Amino acid sequence: IHLLQPPKCWDYRQELPHLRNVHRCGSREGVDSPGLTHASSQQQANGSRIHVLYSTPACYLQELNKAKLTWSLKEDDFFPYADGPNMFWTGYFSSRPALKRYERLSYNFLQVCNQLEALAGPAANEGPYGLGDSAPLNEAMAVLQHHDAVSGTAKQHVTYDYARQLAAGWRPCEVLLSNALSRLSGYKAAFSFCLKLNISICPLSKKLAHFQVTIYNPLGRKVNHMVRLPVSKGIFNVKDPNGKIVPSSVVVLPSSQYPEDHSELLFSASVPAVGFSIYSVARVSGSNLWDHTPKSRFREPQTRVLAIENEYIRAIFNPDTGLLMKIENLEQQLVLPVKQSFFWYEASIGDKDSSQASGAYIFRPSQSEPVPVSRWAQTHLVKTALVQEVHQNFSAWCSQVVRLYPGQRHLELEWTVGPIPTIDNWGKEVISRFDTPLRTEGQFYTDSNGREILKRRRDYRPTWQLNQTEPVAGNYYPVNSRIYITDGYMQLTVLTDRSQGGSSLSDGSLELMVHRKLLVDDERGVGEPLLDEGSGEWVRGRHLVLLDQVNNAAAGHRLLAEKEVLAPQVVLSPGGSIPYYSGAIPRTQFSGLHQPLPPSVRLLTLARWGPKMVLLRLEHQFAVGEDSGRNLSSPVTLDLQNLFATFIITHLQETTLAANQPRASASRLKWTLNTGPISSPTPPKLNPASITLQPMEIRTFVASVKWKEDS
Numbered sequence: 001i002h003l004l005q006p007p008k009c010w011d012y013r014q015e016l017p018h019l020r021n022v023h024r025c026g027s028r029e030g031v032d033s034p035g036l037t038h039a040s041s042q043q044q045a046n047g048s049r050i051h052v053l054y055s056t057p058a059c060y061l062q063e064l065n066k067a068k069l070t071w072s073l074k075e076d077d078f079f080p081y082a083d084g085p086n087m088f089w090t091g092y093f094s095s096r097p098a099l100k101r102y103e104r105l106s107y108n109f110l111q112v113c114n115q116l117e118a119l120a121g122p123a124a125n126e127g128p129y130g131l132g133d134s135a136p137l138n139e140a141m142a143v144l145q146h147h148d149a150v151s152g153t154a155k156q157h158v159t160y161d162y163a164r165q166l167a168a169g170w171r172p173c174e175v176l177l178s179n180a181l182s183r184l185s186g187y188k189a190a191f192s193f194c195l196k197l198n199i200s201i202c203p204l205s206k207k208l209a210h211f212q213v214t215i216y217n218p219l220g221r222k223v224n225h226m227v228r229l230p231v232s233k234g235i236f237n238v239k240d241p242n243g244k245i246v247p248s249s250v251v252v253l254p255s256s257q258y259p260e261d262h263s264e265l266l267f268s269a270s271v272p273a274v275g276f277s278i279y280s281v282a283r284v285s286g287s288n289l290w291d292h293t294p295k296s297r298f299r300e301p302q303t304r305v306l307a308i309e310n311e312y313i314r315a316i317f318n319p320d321t322g323l324l325m326k327i328e329n330l331e332q333q334l335v336l337p338v339k340q341s342f343f344w345y346e347a348s349i350g351d352k353d354s355s356q357a358s359g360a361y362i363f364r365p366s367q368s369e370p371v372p373v374s375r376w377a378q379t380h381l382v383k384t385a386l387v388q389e390v391h392q393n394f395s396a397w398c399s400q401v402v403r404l405y406p407g408q409r410h411l412e413l414e415w416t417v418g419p420i421p422t423i424d425n426w427g428k429e430v431i432s433r434f435d436t437p438l439r440t441e442g443q444f445y446t447d448s449n450g451r452e453i454l455k456r457r458r459d460y461r462p463t464w465q466l467n468q469t470e471p472v473a474g475n476y477y478p479v480n481s482r483i484y485i486t487d488g489y490m491q492l493t494v495l496t497d498r499s500q501g502g503s504s505l506s507d508g509s510l511e512l513m514v515h516r517k518l519l520v521d522d523e524r525g526v527g528e529p530l531l532d533e534g535s536g537e538w539v540r541g542r543h544l545v546l547l548d549q550v551n552n553a554a555a556g557h558r559l560l561a562e563k564e565v566l567a568p569q570v571v572l573s574p575g576g577s578i579p580y581y582s583g584a585i586p587r588t589q590f591s592g593l594h595q596p597l598p599p600s601v602r603l604l605t606l607a608r609w610g611p612k613m614v615l616l617r618l619e620h621q622f623a624v625g626e627d628s629g630r631n632l633s634s635p636v637t638l639d640l641q642n643l644f645a646t647f648i649i650t651h652l653q654e655t656t657l658a659a660n661q662p663r664a665s666a667s668r669l670k671w672t673l674n675t676g677p678i679s680s681p682t683p684p685k686l687n688p689a690s691i692t693l694q695p696m697e698i699r700t701f702v703a704s705v706k707w708k709e710d711s
Contacts, residue, residue, distance in 0.1 A: 065669045073675050076462040077454065079477050085469040086354035090476035091363035091522070091530075093501030094429070094513035095152030098536040099159055100498040103141070103150045104565070106166045110137050112218050112569045113173040114607035115274060116180035118614050119592045119646045121707035124180040128188055132176025134607070137169030150499070153360045153526060156533055170195075181214060181571065184646070185278065186584035189573035197228070198540055200253060200264060202572065205229040209283040210575040217271035218566045220597030224270050225568045226386070226405050227279070231265045235284045238267045241277050241588035249384050266386045268405075271568055274603065275591035280575065306381060308388035308402065312409045313547075315390075315402060322377035322392055324402060327411060327492075329547045334490055336547055339435045340413070341377075342398050343370035343511075344420075345472065347427030349520045353469075358427060359522020360530040363473040363501065363513075370431060373398045397421060398430070410495075410560060411545040419537035420517040427518035427529075432543060433511040434494065438487040444504035450481040450565065451696070453623070458504065476501045476513075481561045484553070485510050491553040495544040495561055515539050554626040554633075555599075562602055562621060592645050600632040601693060609702055614647070615659055616640070616701045620693040633695050640701070641688040651704040652688045659700050 043050065053059075082088045113134045117124045125132050148154045149162050170193075178191045189212065194202035204211060217223050231250060238248040248267035271277045306317040314328040324340040345365035347358035358364040377392035377400075390402045397419060403412040413432070420428050442458040458475050459468050468474050477483075479502040484493035494510060496502075502512040517537075518530040544564065546556045597603060597618075605617035622633045641649055654663040661667075663683050671678070684692070693699060 061669070065671065068672065070672045070674050073673050074463065077448065080474060082470075082474070084354075084356075085467075086356045086364060087362060088364070088470050088473040088476070089361050090473050090501055091358060091429075091516065092151040092153050092361050093363075093476065093478045093499065094516055095360050095530055096159060096532055096536060097152075097498060097500070097515055097539045097541065098532070099152055099163060100150060100500075101539075101541060102163060102166055103144050104498045106137065106141055106144070106170070108218075108565065108567055109170060109173060109569065110134065110141055111566055111605075112216055113137060113176055114605070115218055115592070115603075116177055116184075116216070117608045118606050119274070119644075120180035120183045121647065122611075123183040124176050127179030128182060129178040129191075130175045131172070132179045133172040134176060135172075137166070137173045140165040140169035152530075153524075155526060155528055156531070159536075160534070177216075177569075177571065181216070181276065184587065184590050185214070185276070186586040187278075188578050192572045194229075194570065194572060197230075197570070200228075200230045200262065202230050204572045204574070205231055205265070205281075207232075208574060211281050212573045212575055213269070213279045213281060214276050214571045214573065215269045215271050215279070216276040216569045216571070218274065218569070218603070219563060220273050220593065220601060220603040221599055222270065222272050222596060223563060223568060224268055224407065227265075227267055227269050227570060229265045229281075229570075229572075231263055232283075233263050236265055237282050237284060238265075239280045239282075240270070241279070246279075247385060249386050251382065251384060251387070266384075268386065269568075272589060272591035273593050273596040274606070275593070276589070278588040282575075306379065306390065308381075308383070308390055308404050310388070310404050310406050310408060312407075313404060313411055315404065315411055317379065317390055317402075321375065322379040327545065327547045331409070332549050332552065334547055334549065336436055336438070336490060336492065338492065338545075338547075340432065341375075342373040342394055342400075342415075342417070342430060342432055342514075344373060344428040344430045345370045347429055347516075347518050347520070349427075357520040357522050358429065358518055359520065359524065360518070360526050361524040362522040363429065363476060364470060364522075365429065365472050368471050368505075370433075373430070409546065409556060413543040413545060414540065415514060415543070416538070416540045417515045418539050420515060422517060422519060425519065427516070427520065429513060429516040429518075431511045431513050433509065434492065434545075436485070436492060436508040436510075438485055438490065438492065438508040440485045440487060440504060440507045442504075442507065444483065444485045444510065446477045446479050446483045446502065447481045447561075450561065451621070456504075472503075472505060475503045475505060477503060479512060481565065482557055483510060483512065484557070486550055486553075489550060491546075491548050491550050493546045493548070493553060493557045495546075495557060495564055497542045497564060512543065514541060551627075552629045554622060555630050558621050558627075558632075559599055593643055594645055595643075597638070598636050599630075600634075601636055601638065604698060605700075609659070612704060612706070614703045614705050616703055617657075617698060618691070618693060618701075619698045620695050622695055624695045626695070635692055635694050637690055637692045639689045640691050640703075644705075645708075647705040647707045649688060649703045649705055652686065653702050654683065654686050655700050655702055657698060657700055659702060663700075 080088050080090045117134050143165055144150050144162055174193050182188050192204045215225060236248055238246050240246050246267055248265060250263050250265050253262045269277055269279055304319045306319050308315050312331045314330060315324060316326040318325040324338060327338045328335050348364040348366040349357045356364055374394040377394050380391040382389045388404045392400045399416050401414045417430055444456050445453050446456055448454050456477055479496055480499050482493055482495045483502045484491055485504055500512045504510050517532060521529050544560060548556050600620055600622050602619040602621045604619040605615055607615045609615040620636060625633055627633045655661060656663055656666050
């Protein structure tokens with residue numbers, strides 16, 4: 001008998017007395033008992049076959065394996081789950097969206113920090129800006145993975161502390177980035193990290209007439225990134241790394257959301273794989289007069305047609321309601337009526353069927369049909385050479401910008417929600433919903449941790465007969481990166497910028513929960529309602545929408561999701577930088593790779609792993625048969641020996657995914673399944689010059705390296 005004592009939340013305020021009571025359990029001697037396990041050993045001396053021991057999950061699993069039983073195979077997951085009728089734990093998929101976004105941004109920043117620490121070597125940790133360190137942010141991110149952290153199910157003051165830990169982890173990473181960028185660029189500059197660009201705040205770009213913009217790209221392929229920086233009014237020249245002037249424009253932000261003179265500078269930056277580009281910005285002398293800047297960012301359409309488009313996408317809006325009504329893929333000649341708007345579910349506080357209320361964990365609307373935030377939106381249209389936007393205002397607490405940049409194959413929906421009003425004493429759970437005529441037969445698809453795609457079917461579970469007690473909450477699933485619907489020919493995909501709950505509650509419809517504010521606790525241990533006070537009341541986020549033919553869809557959403565999770569990092573500095581050291585050759589553009597990775601390969605991890613070692617993970621991000629158009633589902637072979645530009649690999653060892661065992665000697669338990677034997681492929685002989693990745697495969701390596709002096 002294995003005694004497993006799970007450390008359950010909330011159950012034991014006095015853990016030590018509880019463990020003592022368990023230890024005495026079953027003993028005839030009472031409080032003076034030597035313990036249950038000792039009593040078991042004494043009984044074995046009398047012929048008993050019962051062996052009682054304190055155990056761990058690993059030991060218990062080992063004993064189950066020794067039993068040589070035949071096991072059934074479960075291929076679906078456990079979502080959505082409930083601990084009783086009307087009690088679906090699908091609310092936490094969306095709880096505290098501000099913290100969820102902060103966690104996602106911190107992951108992005110940590111990967112940039114890890115990569116530059118590996119590329120620059122020891123110079124990243126000790127340099128002209130002080131001691132840089134990736135460990136504090138790494139540790140804070142580990143804490144955020146607790147099941148009551150990023151899930152949004154902690155008390156408010158604990159949530160504040162999670163955010164505090166992340167902020168404390170960012171600071172030493174900023175020092176590390178400054179050291180590394182100086183070492184790799186040959187420049188020393190007063191780097192500034194504008195952490196509030198999502199609300200268009202950056203003091204350096206707003207104040208200075210001359211400054212430099214360094215854009216670091218953590219992807220293994222080149223990207224084009226639209227840079228948006230708050231500036232003072234005027235005309236600016238933007239030069240690329242070669243000193244060539246690139247197109248740019250200054251637009252004025254709406255006075256309803258920002259001060260009247262609040263402007264943004266836009267320009268497109270081309271950034272090499274795992275590298276940076278440095279652009280210089282200068283205000284044209286004498287251009288600080290108001291006459292040089294457009295008086296209004298907005299202009300009303302001259303016709304009844306309200307639309308934005310580029311060479312790939314056209315989005316058409318209903319001129320009477322201001323709502324999106326159609327998306328066209330001009331490249332693939334697809335047209336799909338799409339109505340998008342915002343709604344809210346009235347949160348249940350309990351009813352005659354159940355006392356269960358909606359809360360931090362539980363999602364339970366009081367009725368199945370949501371209430372529209374508004375049936376129409378006030379709209380403004382803006383069109384420049386670098387951006388086209390429709391600004392929609394649904395209410396005092398809900399607005400959206402639908403945006404298209406040149407060369408973009410997706411539609412960007414930037415929504416702002418909050419503070420959610422509760423003056424009517426009802427909690428509200430806000431969704432963005434897309435309605436189309438697609439015949440989807442009750443099916444939709446969500447990602448599994450940003451990798452595998454799982455088919456979902458409304459009111460259905462693959463391995464048991466479902467008694468559906470909550471037609472809305474019982475069909476909600478976690479959406480970490482994407483959700484889509486398809487009729488077999490066309491596919492509508494929506495990518496998220498954080499984890500959210502989502503579903504398709506009727507054919508052709510797709511919805512994502514963006515924010516929630518609740519007035520009653522759901523009695524799962526938090527002990528307070530989900531009010532999300534402070535800055536968490538206002539939330540801004542993005543949904544990226546793609547319309548594709550099914551056979552082309554994976555190439556679009558896979559590569560776009562990778563770019564969304566690992567977005568370029570923008571760092572600013574004043575003009576007039578000085579050399580890193582005497583004789584240093586300045587670089588305005590740099591790549592850490594000798595050649596870009598194929599688009600199907602993702603650089604999952606590049607990090608220091610000790611004084612002279614590097615941890616490397618490579619992922620094939622396409623599934624078998626997923627892409628037929630560009631052949632991105634085929635195996636890929638790489639030469640790691642000559643891949644990196646700043647260090648030489650002197651020894652390479654492949655490990656398990658966690659990098660804690662050599663792959664060649666890893667011991668795995670073998671199980672007998674009722675579906676037949678499992679193949680255990682022998683690890684291929686390691687050749688650093690020829691590493692092959694199969695579809696959906698992740699391979700992990702620990703490399704001994706020597707950094708180049710001229711890197």
